[in-house]
Amino acid sequence: MGQLGLGRQFGRLAPQLDGAFRADGVFAHDRLRFVDFVDDVEELLEDVAWQESGDKEAVDGFEEYMLRHYSG
Numbered sequence: 001m002g003q004l005g006l007g008r009q010f011g012r013l014a015p016q017l018d019g020a021f022r023a024d025g026v027f028a029h030d031r032l033r034f035v036d037f038v039d040d041v042e043e044l045l046e047d048v049a050w051q052e053s054g055d056k057e058a059v060d061g062f063e064e065y066m067l068r069h070y071s072g
Contacts, residue, residue, distance in 0.1 A: 013044055038066045 020037050022028050027037070042063045046056040 013048070016044060017041070034070070035067065038063050041066075 020028060020032055027034065042059060045059040045062060049058040050056040
């Protein structure tokens with residue numbers, strides 16, 4: 001996020017993502033469905049994009065990309 005200039009937003013976003021991953025970094029499928037997680041992250045990114053640039057469409061395609069590449 002720092003490379004995108006969004007580092008100051010990370011402190012606000014990190015607690016909202018807490019619990020989605022185990023201590024070893026593996027996604028916690030037993031706690032949360034992956035599709036729900038991706039949808040929530042896209043909403044968070046839209047909020048950040050709106051606050052930073054006034055353009056929440058900047059993250060369009062995120063959910064589709066993630067589900068296509070990582071949902072198996």
